Amino acid sequence: MSNKIWVYVDHFKGEALPASWEAIGAGKTLAEKLGGGVTALVFGSGVEDLAKTAFEYGADEVLLADDPALSDYRPETYTSTLSKLASESNPDVILLPTTTRGREIAGMAAVDLESGVLVDVIALDVEGDQVVATRPIYAGKLLQKTLCAAKPQIVTLRGRAFPKPERQEGRTGTLTKVAAAGEPLVTVEGYQESEGGVSLTDASIIVSGGRGTSNNPALTPPDGMDEKEAEIWKAQQGFKMLGELASVLGAAVGASRAAVDAGYIPYAHQVGQTGKVVSPDLYIACGISGAIQHLAGMRTSKVIVAINKDPEAPIFKVARYGVVGDMHQIVPALTEAFKKKLGK
Amino acid sequence: MKIIAFVKQVPDSAATVVVEDGKVSWGDAPLVINPWDEYAVEAALQQKEAHGGTVTAISMGDESAKEALKHALAMGCNEAILISDPALANVDTRATAEVLAAAVRKIGDADMIFFGRQAIDGDAGITPAQTARILGLPMLSFAASISVEGDTVKVERSIEEGRQIVSAKLPAVFTVVKDFGEPRYPSFMGIRKAARAQIPVWTLADLGIEAPKSVVSWPEIMNPPKREVTCEFIEGDSPEEIAEKLADKLIAEKVL
């Protein structure tokens, strides 16, 4: 256990989040500068396959805590297992993906190890033996250079900010089995999967809808609906239409807060300052005005397309391509065009 | 039920924030209660309404943070405390958590401790878990609904993968997400009461702790590089023609 760079592999029920592999890639780049290899940490129950995958993405060593006590993620056991290993082996850097679990473990481990966390980092550099991280603050309105004077320097990495390394089938390394530690304070009672689709934060393409989704006078809602019900019904047809475009593109569906607040679509789809922060290769905003809080969640997308009736809508200021028009006419035409051109 | 809600004062989410002469500036935009903390206060008040007891709002910051506390009082919190000390300027999240944990201990016997999920200035989302760890209490994060029976709390958590139901013994620490319901608006009476409220100020000496050590520093804050985007408007005689052109452009961008 001599590597200075550790990477925590975040997973849910054995399914790794892609940001974990991106973190191994970022760890490799750090190891080239700081020396040594990369040690990946895989915690769970029946997760030996994840250890194998970690090698294929570039880990040189895996510390595997495979124990029924770790079958569900609990902050206390996962943190204690990490903290115990780190206090025995003194890594210089621990990288984690910025996920709900990654943030939690990072913060708690920093308490145990009397160190600090550089959160949601988008770029990493090395000065001497110190990691210098760049992270967005004020919802991306500013950037901060930040460092941690204690060791280990605990860093969480924003998903899609670092490239996912090439997977090398059959690559292996040193597998070391380690023990679980800590007493859980919470009990997991149950779990309900979110209704299908691509996860927003991992998506490379997002098709997003705003209040404009309900503005389709051509639709006649079923009899007996009051005005509010009719509006929601119309918006749901609008989102169905966006879903069809999304499925042709293999995209996830996003939404503005106004669409969520109006009851058009669940909160899990909200993009923005009080929703998810996303950075896909392509973001198609339909019937979204482009309020500052919405831009905060998507402005770093590589290519932004805006479809909006109002030529003055602020969304056009961040868009690479714009269409001034009715989304209810443009989007179905776009779906057909892609079907044809992409041979689907 | 003794309930605590931690709130922070931050620049309004609509503010234009820039760096001028190395300092963060939000012009004349107002400082407001952190939007996520409004959800925390809402959740705290709902628990008080369901089970009786009191909600104490606590903020660490300078004198201006009293405004965030007044908002919490106006929403219906019973009392508010400001933690303020010159030694607490620019501390990192762990040092903040040490101070907040000390405040929880000083108040004593808290059953439920609510945090926002993230402060929209530093965007860390770390302080709640660190405070829970310091206090040795269960961390129930991203709560979408909370129910208490006896000394057991059941929480529906909203995580990347869906809904997870967890339970723990009280006392416990919570962060709250939007699914919990929109925070209430302060009532007219609440605003009047809050305006008259005397908010006690606790220093580190009052908390009986030394200034906690910060290890995270941020030597430089920058404006992000300007993104040079000029929007190319796609036009045509029919939706089909526009769609054709746009699809070709996007295929050429190699983002599909």
Ligand SMILES: Cc1cc2nc3c(=O)[nH]c(=O)nc-3n(C[C@H](O)[C@H](O)[C@H](O)COP(=O)(O)OP(=O)(O)OC[C@H]3O[C@@H](n4cnc5c(N)ncnc54)[C@H](O)[C@@H]3O)c2cc1C
């Ligand atoms: C503290 C705080 C946090 C917030 N967090 C978020 C957040 O996380 N995410 C977020 O999105 N917002 C957030 N907001 C809300 C934000 O300020 C805006 O209110 C919201 O983004 C507006 O959503 P919208 O663009 O869908 O609606 P609107 O602003 O109403 O815009 C609708 C747009 O649709 C266009 N349109 C209408 N009909 C059509 C049609 N048929 N075809 C094409 N275009 C059409 C209109 O021209 C208009 O531009 C937050 C606000 C606050 C105060």
Ligand SMILES: Nc1ncnc2c1ncn2[C@@H]1O[C@H](COP(=O)(O)O)[C@@H](O)[C@H]1O
């Ligand atoms: N100075 C502070 N005073 C009171 N509460 C705070 C303070 N800093 C952070 N918090 C709480 O911790 C949450 C997360 O903050 P952060 O980890 O800074 O993103 C906030 O939503 C608040 O509930």
